[in-house]
Amino acid sequence: MTWSDWKWQLQNRITTLADLEREITLTDEERESFVKAFEQFQFAVTPYYLARLDKNNPDCPVRKQILPRSGELIRKPNETEDPLAEEIHMPVKGVTHRYPDRAIWYISHVCAVYCRFCTRKRKVSDPEETPNRMEWEKALDYFRTKTEIREVILSGGDPLTLSDSSLEYLLGALKNIPHLNQVRIHTRHPVTMPMRLTESLNSVFSKHFPIYMVTHFNHPNEISDETKFYVMRMIKEGHVSVFNQSVLLAGINDDANILSELNYKLISIGVKPYYLHQCDEVFGSSDFVVPIEKGIEIYRRLRGYHSGITIPNYVKDLTGGGGKVLLSPEYLQKKTEKGYLFQNYLGDEYEVGH
Template identity: 40%
Template sequence: MELFKDVNPLDWEDWHWQMRNRIRTKEALAKVINLTKEEELGIKKSSGKLGLAITPHLATLMDPNDPNCPIRRQFVSLGLEFQNSPHEMSDPCAEDRDSPVPGLVHRYPDRVLFLATESCAAYCRHCTRRRLVGDKSAVAAPSKFDQAFEYIKANRKIRDVLISGGDPFMLEDENLEEILKNLRAISHVELLRIGTRIPVSLPQRITEDFVRMLKKYSPIWLSIHFNHPKEINKRTKLACDMLADNGFPMGSQTVLLKGINDKPYIMKRLMHELLEIRVRPYYIYQCDPVKGTAHFRTPVATGINIIEKLRGHTSGYAVPTFVIDGPGGGGKIPVSPNYMLSQAKGKYVLRNYRGKIYTYIE
């Protein structure tokens, strides 16, 4: 790639270099891909909002001549983002309403969402937290989370903390460690989880020192955002290998996106390739009705059909759960094909993946 052809390999593997050299302007991006009018309009309009940010690693994955390249579609803004659609909201999951203290969302009885940062390595155009995420420092003052820690300490029913953002892996090692150390010191917190997109957007961030630090606070479960097979490559596999080899269980979170991964054969390939890099397919999300994302959303029937084409047609480990986040704070609601056709006293009429009918008698 012309823009990065003279980069020293040691610099390329330095995640700080990757961050310093992100593509942030139309002029820089034009050296990587042949921009369409729709992309140029989107970049212009997104300035000062959820702006353009693409790591050099991601840039190498983009097809310069294909506007429908799944990497381009996810990370390059389009003018369509600025068309208003009915039923869209800035906070469709009502996280702000369910936030008892800054940086914490408490919706489910035994678990909380801990928002550790507002920064990401690259900005997904379908981001459900686009009201929060953007060009803000990934360095938090030590006192920023004091209220969150105190709230968790005071609520003994909380046994599970999901650390998210932004992307928590954007924090420097010592800053993320401070959060982990404080949470591990709370006796009733049994489970720590971290949601990240870093193995896709910035795999160079997964260093030996970083993994060694994380391991001190094991077990930590990782939820990694993967949307398309094109995101999986040797460098991403290396990052996932380092995490898996050090005992970190990994699950995937995938957003169903129109024209990107809404075909059953694409989703099946993604699920198979995730298993090969030791990431267990976990969730497929219906794209949230967040403002500016109507062009990404598919009919709900599309997601149900994908599950129909996976269940029974491939390994059970390759079949995630399709969910819709109930608008207005309803939480994750699983949606699946109907395999139970009727139910009477002690008798169930069932359909298998081939459409054959069976009766089960209790």
């Protein structure tokens, strides 16, 4: 097994403080935060992603996404364990059916890297939360019965931690449901372990064409020569349409120049910038949140100055499961004492506090 083998990358992930300290120089604050925050949410990083970060600079934008922070222990009144209300819309284990025409299917608790701002940290990395094979069949039966569902989104954790044969089975079963219009895969492996995009996986994707993939790059430093090689090969051989969603993160990418460089780099490797997310109000995330006013200013600088195909939609996923609203000056409804009032697609009003 070698560096370019994704199973080697997964098996050789660094998961403990002692192993991390052998690789990078930690500050006292980082060391202390690791011990405390580790109890709330596990730590893991692949050798590949570790090589992307600056081992001596605590301000490195890649490092800040994965090193536990003391802010993770702070719980603000607006933060919840499940900001998108996924668990209360779960008819079958792993399936969130919140909007009429699409369902999210949580099929793996494993990620190559655990991001400190993860919306699903309540369950990601917990093996008990992953549906077993019998539960897969229940989920597939649910999709077959609910004819209003037009899209299934494979998610997690990271669905690409499943074997090629499991993915082949699931994609085949989904593609055989006549009323399903499309299948989408949400994965961060192109960012954190791009060697997962093997030739045999590309064959699976190509066989089940069309497949839509949404990945999650946040900073231009995450795009390496290896990213370019594996992602472009997947697009050419697997015929996959790839989109990117970034999260706007304080001290990491809250700058129009950084986002513009990221989006141009993405377009150059065949990936369309899709969403720029306001950080979800998940517990322990307040350190990462960029005020909406600042986000809108950044977005204005992107939209006005750069090619339209590099521009994602800046959105907020409403806490409580109300769906996404566009965050741009045109869509702001009303300023309130605590923040802003938005209307979702049903016309329901939601107050967004930051």
